[in-house]
Amino acid sequence: MASYAHAMNTTLNEVEIVQFGVSEYIALGALLFSVLATAVSFIVSSKKFELANDQRNAILNWYSESVEILIKMRMASDSSVEEKRDLLGRLSALIEVGRFYYPNVIREDGYGAEKLIAYQGRRSAVLDFLVFSYDIFTRNDSSSYSEHLLVLQKCFTSYVFTSLNTRQFKKSIKKHTGLTLDQNKTLGEFLSSAAPDLSFFMGAPDNDLHPPEKESEDSH
DSSP, X not given: XXXXXHHHXXXXXXXXXXXXXXXXXXXXXXXXXXXXXXXXXXXXXXXXXXXXXXXXXXXXXXXXXXXXXXXXXXXXXXXXXXXXXXHHHHHHHHHHHHHHHSOOBOOTXXXXXXXXXXXXXXXXXXXXXXXXXXXXXXXXXXXXXXXXXXXXXXXXXXXXXXXXXHHHHHHHHHHHHOOOOOOOOOHHHHHHHOXXXXXXXXXXXXXXXXXXXXXXXXXX
16 A cells, blocks of 8 residues: 555656646747747848838939939039030939839829820829929020929928938937937037037137027028
């Protein structure tokens, strides 16, 4: 009887050991799964950010080329016919490339359905700013419309700025890299808090270096 009881105790102890081991394996498996899920989520999130950033950089490169042409055309009132034709040709090509970043807007009215696929619907506003600028540049008196061209350039910049969600992008950069892209200060705020002595660059004595009383308007 004693031997039977001893055998039963031994069996129960073995069962407890086995059960304890299974529980540990389950806990370890759950931990590994959690770590793996976190790692996969991080990789997927990073990949999405990478793809979005690649697209953003492509649009920025296109924007940079386009706005450079707009400025050159606006400033080049005395350009030769050949130079003007070259700039117009480059702007026309950039308008075509822009269709891949900002496709035509398709509405239910079927406008332009008979056209080739890239030209169906109505042109995106951001491309219209370029097209209107192109039309003005083709005029012999285009220099008389410099203010109109400047407005169109600013509308073009603002549209791309908004479509790229620039301010939110700065927050995403900080989230993924820990980097802050700028100090988010106006000129007056920067001068009032700048550690280095800027009087040498400003051409003014130390006691004459003061932040401007009124912020200058961005009229570029």
